[in-house]
Amino acid sequence: MKITNTFLSAILILSLTHCQLKNDTMKYANLDVQGHRGARGLLPENTVPAFIKAVELGVTTLELDLAVTKNHELLVSHDPFMSHKFSTSPDGSPIEKEDELNHNIYQMTYEEIKAYDVGSRFEKQFPNQEKMAIHKPLLKEVIDAVNKYIKDKNLPPVRYNIEIKCDPAGDSLYHPLPAAYAQLVYDFIVEEMDTTQLNIQSFDFRILQYFHENYPEIKLAALVENTLPIEDNIANLGFTPEIYSCYYHLLDSEKVSWLQSQGIQVIPWTVNETEDIQRVLDWGVDGIISDYPNRVLELISN
Incomplete structure (x- = not known):
C-alpha cells in the first residue's frame, strides 16, 4: 500500500493532538483544589453539608477554621463569635x-451554640448559596461525617487545611492563649x-512557631x-514554612517562582472568579483555595 504524504501528515497531526490533550490533562494533575470553608459559594460556610458538597465535587482538600467553646471543644467556625452576616439567635x-x-463562642457550651441558626439567612455575597437551617459543627462532627461519606461512596481520602483563628487581642477572651490553643488542636x-493528610495554617505566627518548635512533623x-515583602514575612515567622498562603492579589508569576525555588508551595486564597482562577493557574501555583471549588475543577478538566 502506498503511503501518501497527506496520510502521514494526518497521522502526525493526530499524534500531536493526542500528546497535547494528554499534556493539558497532566498539567494540573497535582493541583491542590481546596474548598474554602467547605464550599461557601454553594452552601452555608463551615457546615457539614458544605464539606460533604466539596467532597462530592472532588476537592483534594477541605479548608476550615477553628474556634473553641467554653468547655474547650474545637468548633468549626471562622469567627470566635456569631457573625451578624448570617447568624440567627x-x-x-x-x-x-x-x-x-x-455572642462569644468561648463563653458558650456546644448545646448553647447549636441553638443558633447559621444557614437560613440570605447572604448577598453568595446569592446562589443554598439556604438551610443548620448549626456550627464540632470538628469531630465534620471528621466523622466526611469519613462516613467517603467510605459509603468509596471515594479517595481528602486532606484538611485547618486554620487556627487566633489573635493577641483575643487571648483568653475569645480563645485560649496560643500555646494552649495549639496544644488543644x-x-x-x-x-x-x-x-500526614493535613496541615495547620494561621495568620498568627505564634501558633505556627509553637507547632514548628514542638511538633515539626506537622x-x-x-x-x-499584609503587603510586606515575602522575605520579611518569612523572617518574621523565623523558619521556612512548607506553604505560603496569601491573598492572591499579592502574588504574580515571579513571586510564585521565587517561593517555589525556596522549596515552598504556593496556595493563594480566595480565588473565585474564572478569569482570576485561570490567572493564578498560569502562574503555576501549587493549589487554589476557592469558595467555588466547582469552578476550579471545571476549568482544569476542560
Whole structure:
C-alpha cells in the first residue's frame, strides 16, 4: 500500500493532538483544589453539608477554621463569635453587627451554640448559596461525617487545611492563649486524624512557631494578607514554612517562582472568579483555595 504524504501528515497531526490533550490533562494533575470553608459559594460556610458538597465535587482538600467553646471543644467556625452576616439567635432574631461580639463562642457550651441558626439567612455575597437551617459543627462532627461519606461512596481520602483563628487581642477572651490553643488542636489531630493528610495554617505566627518548635512533623502554612515583602514575612515567622498562603492579589508569576525555588508551595486564597482562577493557574501555583471549588475543577478538566 502506498503511503501518501497527506496520510502521514494526518497521522502526525493526530499524534500531536493526542500528546497535547494528554499534556493539558497532566498539567494540573497535582493541583491542590481546596474548598474554602467547605464550599461557601454553594452552601452555608463551615457546615457539614458544605464539606460533604466539596467532597462530592472532588476537592483534594477541605479548608476550615477553628474556634473553641467554653468547655474547650474545637468548633468549626471562622469567627470566635456569631457573625451578624448570617447568624440567627435562638429566639429567631438576626444577630446585629453591634452585638455580635457579645455572642462569644468561648463563653458558650456546644448545646448553647447549636441553638443558633447559621444557614437560613440570605447572604448577598453568595446569592446562589443554598439556604438551610443548620448549626456550627464540632470538628469531630465534620471528621466523622466526611469519613462516613467517603467510605459509603468509596471515594479517595481528602486532606484538611485547618486554620487556627487566633489573635493577641483575643487571648483568653475569645480563645485560649496560643500555646494552649495549639496544644488543644494537636491533641485532637493525633487522636482523631491522619496527621500526614493535613496541615495547620494561621495568620498568627505564634501558633505556627509553637507547632514548628514542638511538633515539626506537622505541615504548616503561613497565612498572609499584609503587603510586606515575602522575605520579611518569612523572617518574621523565623523558619521556612512548607506553604505560603496569601491573598492572591499579592502574588504574580515571579513571586510564585521565587517561593517555589525556596522549596515552598504556593496556595493563594480566595480565588473565585474564572478569569482570576485561570490567572493564578498560569502562574503555576501549587493549589487554589476557592469558595467555588466547582469552578476550579471545571476549568482544569476542560
